[in-house]
Amino acid sequence: MASHAITVVVGVRRVGKTSLVKASTHDLPRIYLDVRKFEESRYITYGMFLEELRKALNVFASMDRKIVEHLKAVKGLKILGVEVEFSLDRSRPLLTSILESLDRWAGDRGEKLVIVIDEAQELIRMRGYSILPAIAYAYDNLRNISFIFAGSKIGLLYRFLRVEDPSSPLYGRYMERVELKPLDKEKSMEFLRKGFEEHGIRVEETFIEEAVEKLDGVIGWLSYLGLKVVSRGVSRTIIDDVVEEASKIVANEFCKFVDAMGSKRYVEIIRAINREGATWSEIRRYLEIRLGTKIYDSELARLLRNLIDNGFIEKRDDLYIIPDPILRQASRNILC
Ligand SMILES: Nc1ncnc2c1ncn2[C@@H]1O[C@H](COP(=O)(O)OP(=O)(O)OP(=O)(O)O)[C@@H](O)[C@H]1O
Ligand SMILES: [Mg+2]
Structure with a gap:
């Protein structure tokens, strides 16, 4: 570099x-x-x-x-x-x-x-x-x-x-x-496998698969899970516990942004985009129904741009998506 x-x-x-x-x-x-x-x-x-x-x-x-x-x-x-x-x-x-x-x-x-x-x-x-x-x-x-x-x-x-x-x-x-992109599925699984191996911890392959499914290839979340497993040992709920803790951290970060921007409309947009992603018109329809008011294109463009600029969403072709796996999973229920 x-x-x-x-x-x-x-x-x-x-x-x-x-x-x-x-x-x-x-x-x-x-x-x-x-x-x-x-x-x-x-x-x-x-x-x-x-x-x-x-x-x-x-x-x-x-x-x-x-x-x-x-x-x-x-x-x-x-x-x-x-x-x-x-x-x-x-x-x-x-x-x-x-x-x-x-x-x-x-x-x-x-x-x-x-x-x-x-x-x-x-x-x-x-x-x-x-x-x-x-x-x-x-x-x-x-x-x-x-x-x-x-x-x-x-x-x-x-x-x-x-x-x-x-x-x-x-x-x-x-x-x-x-x-820098999140690791792909194979690399994420390898990352966890190796980490556990180094600490002499044996885990089932299904455990690794579930972890990667829920935490995606975000190395910070994967290593956070690794740390928890090393300190507490493997348990049935440990992946979900980590997801829950991570959700709190991510929701907190997102809500700080919402506070700083002073508009709850960002929360509605994240809900609209949800796990599957959403197009411009889908987001607009969702907002209009939730807020009971018309949303102008210029307003929606501004809101989406701020979300993109701050890294909470990305645009892939015609679809707006939430790149962070944790925010994505928490999106429907997020409250600020
Ligand atoms: N190659 C790696 N091997 C093991 N752990 C890693 C690796 N890269 C990062 N980590 C761990 O993942 C976590 C997140 O990494 P890091 O802080 O470098 O990410 P970042 O993109 O700078 O995050 P932020 O956006 O919060 O600044 C850290 O706890 C770090 O120790
Ligand atoms: Mg950093």
Whole structure:
């Protein structure tokens, strides 16, 4: 992944993006920022972003003190003892200056430095500042740095990067795109079999089949089941218990989104799509019956786009579907 200046890694929740990104860069100098913590912030300031960057730099500097020598050249950045500190006023450091000093460090070492921003789409709510010009500057001028942007809100991530927008700083820059898919049935079964084998746990083949049927190939759910089995042992209800716990987690995530958007119509749409998926007109009919009011095309388009952008639904040909197996199973009964 580090061989490209910019890589974008997308995929539904718990499909293994973070693990993949970390595994594929584990032997490279890497600065890792997870900005999911901003999910619930109404907006993000440059200062909030800088604070995350500062923490990530400190983690990095604790492993390689040499970097500190290079960082010292950045205006608005101080080294206090062993900690990197930023001025918070007008003289706070420029992102481009920080990137330049990192690039010089990597150049001296003859290595490529990878900067990972996980759940980068959250930065779309940054006010009064955009990191995109600095990224574009790095793309054009700093050969020793590469970026990986990962995210589970696929539509939002692409909208944040403004890849299709000619006025975007990143427009026309090549980005390597990686879409991580759930494992197929065979691979999912193998994943569980191997995991159990490694822990010396014997399970029936039918147990594995049932698990994969209910949890699909989402590696996070499969490994969650594995963990439960390892700690509690196999039981008749353990798969359903895991599905139930998972449903609560997923419903909670979905309801947070519904709250943030301020419309219960999203719940009705998820119910309409249900396990089988639904077409545009089926969704509209369902909504109109449930709400007893006419739904305009523009309104439905907006609602569906928000659901797609946030990764809760996908469009396959003419059908809208719910990619997450747990949300799919819970869809009919979901209450927010
Ligand atoms: N290759 C793998 N082998 C074993 N376990 C894995 C593997 N990949 C991921 N996992 C496990 O699955 C879970 C989800 O993985 P991870 O956090 O990487 O996914 P993600 O797509 O980043 O999820 P999120 O959307 O929540 O950020 C983690 O608990 C992780 O340990
Ligand atoms: Mg992740």
